[in-house]
Amino acid sequence: MKRILVLGASNSRTSINHKLANFIASQVENIEKDIVFWDEIELPLYSPQLEDEIGIPEQVKSFKKRIKASDGIVISLAEHNSMPTAAFKNLWDWCSRVEKSVWADKPMFLAATSPGGRGASSVLEIIDNLIPHYGGNVIATFSLPKFKANFSSTGIVDEMKSNELTQKISTFKEALDS
Numbered sequence: 001m002k003r004i005l006v007l008g009a010s011n012s013r014t015s016i017n018h019k020l021a022n023f024i025a026s027q028v029e030n031i032e033k034d035i036v037f038w039d040e041i042e043l044p045l046y047s048p049q050l051e052d053e054i055g056i057p058e059q060v061k062s063f064k065k066r067i068k069a070s071d072g073i074v075i076s077l078a079e080h081n082s083m084p085t086a087a088f089k090n091l092w093d094w095c096s097r098v099e100k101s102v103w104a105d106k107p108m109f110l111a112a113t114s115p116g117g118r119g120a121s122s123v124l125e126i127i128d129n130l131i132p133h134y135g136g137n138v139i140a141t142f143s144l145p146k147f148k149a150n151f152s153s154t155g156i157v158d159e160m161k162s163n164e165l166t167q168k169i170s171t172f173k174e175a176l177d178s
Helices: 016-026 048-054 058-069 086-098 121-134 159-177
Strands: 002-009 031-035 072-077 107-113 137-144
Touching (some): 002 159, 016 031, 016 107, 058 086, 072 121, 072 159, 121 137
Parallel strands (some): 002 072, 072 107
16 A cells, blocks of 8 residues: 655644645545644754754654655645745755765655735745755646635635646546556
């Protein structure tokens, strides 16, 4: 059985990106989800001096093992002022100290959502452009605007966005199976 690492890249306890990432992963049949919860990876803010003092935190080593044990990764990105959240960036910074290939060339589905009409598309574009330089193998991207209006417990409400997501999940599944 394939294993997917699922990350809502926001440390908010009520993260809409956590919900979207889990929904996307749940649409892939015959997989085991490894859901990341931020309280498992609380980290001090990275600095070279702190790394010299404390080394690499165990939470980072554990997260890297989870990446390597996965067959694919689903990340839904939250946007703070058009940028990734500080929590996500900090995790990435720490992981890059273990090895530059943070994402271990695993097939990735990148998504983003927000309450607004752009669906966190700025952060999605930024990360989609950067992540290949750190071992990210992006298979599909998806942005969902106006989360509260376009998402329900049964899925994506907007028919066009739902069809788009279904098609992109299919592409991601093919990459997992190859």
